[in-house]
Amino acid sequence: xxxxxxxxRAILLASVALTQQTFGQQFKNPDNLGPDVPTPQSVVDEMLxxxxxxxxxxxxxxxxxxxxxxxxxxxxxxxxxxxxEMSRDIYEKTAARVKAMGLDGKIQVIHGNALHTDLTPxxxxxxxxxxxxxxxxxxxLAKLHPGARVVSHDYAIRGWTPAxxxxxxxxxxxxxxxxxEVKPHS
Ligand SMILES: C[S@@+](CC[C@H](N)C(=O)[O-])C[C@H]1O[C@@H](n2cnc3c(N)ncnc32)[C@H](O)[C@@H]1O
Numbered sequence: 177x178x179x180x181x182x183x184x185r186a187i188l189l190a191s192v193a194l195t196q197q198t199f200g201q202q203f204k205n206p207d208n209l210g211p212d213v214p215t216p217q218s219v220v221d222e223m224l225x226x227x228x229x230x231x232x233x234x235x236x237x238x239x240x241x242x243x244x245x246x247x248x249x250x251x252x253x254x255x256x257x258x259x260x261e262m263s264r265d266i267y268e269k270t271a272a273r274v275k276a277m278g279l280d281g282k283i284q285v286i287h288g289n290a291l292h293t294d295l296t297p298x299x300x301x302x303x304x305x306x307x308x309x310x311x312x313x314x315x316x317l318a319k320l321h322p323g324a325r326v327v328s329h330d331y332a333i334r335g336w337t338p339a340x341x342x343x344x345x346x347x348x349x350x351x352x353x354x355x356x357e358v359k360p361h362s
Contacts, residue, residue, distance in 0.1 A: 208262065209305040209306070209309035209312070209313075210239060210305040210306055210309055212263065212266060215244065215245065215304050216349075217244065219329060219353065220244055220245050223245070223327045223329060224248060224249055224252065224253060224300075226327060226340060227300045227355065228325070229253040229255050230253065230255070231253060231254035231255065232254065232255070232256065233299035233300060234257070234258060234297055234300070235255050235258070235299065235301075236257075236293070236298040236300070236301045236302070237257065237259045237260070238260050238293065238313065239260065239262065240259025240285065241261065241304075242269070242273065243257075243259055243273060243274055243283065243285065245302050246258075247279060250283055255282075256282050257279075257282060257284070258283075258286065258298070259283065260286045260288050261286070261288075262290070264287060267286075267287040271287075294316075295316050295317065295320055298320060299323075299324055300324065300325045301317065301324070301325075301326045301327070302328075303326065303327070303331070304329040307331045307333075310328060310333045310334070311334055314333065314335075320358045321358065322358050322359060323357075324357075325355060325356065326355075326356040326358070327353060327354065328353075328354040329353060330351055330352050336356050337356075338355055338356055339355050340353075340354075341353070
């Protein structure tokens with residue numbers, strides 16, 4: 177049952193992404209890296225825990241959706257947050273939400289493209305994109321400072337060796353969390 181829900185969700189995500197890729201040049205932005213599917217809160221909690229977020233650190237959520245990862249990081253770990261969101265509609269709602277919560281001093285929501293983001297200030301980067309999208313982000317992730325952590329929900333970063341991989345079950349669906357740690361550059 178759990179395996180089948182995971183498969184169904186993966187097919188749904190993949191088919192939305194495929195549709196976007198197939199028709200992207202005609203109807204949608206080809207830089208759309210993934211559909212608007214939020215990470216369940218229990219998975220967010222485990223992602224931030226495994227990232228060992230410290231007070232004052234800066235967490236980037238690429239494709240921040242409703243901002244839940246950054247809001248949790250600010251509230252629970254006293255971290256700063258930067259969210260990059262391509263959809264204007266989602267960006268406007270999330271920026272308004274962050275402001276209404278009084279967190280706009282800690283969380284910056286940017287209407288922009290994750291593929292053109294300078295990640296050098298990031299201590300932690302969170303991702304919930306398809307593996308093929310993560311692949312496109314690798315040149316940016318390669319510039320992270322040693323000690324930075326990347327936490328990816330459900331989709332691995334090909335060619336990178338995770339420090340940890342574990343499962344979190346939410347509403348009967350199994351989610352996989354990948355933790356990557358940036359080693360000193362050689
Ligand atoms: C799967 S959702 C993840 C939302 C949030 N990070 C979470 O885990 O709850 C992906 C989000 O990325 C946004 N997105 C897709 N491509 C993007 C891009 N190139 N730059 C910025 N945001 C993007 C989508 O609009 C959507 O809100």
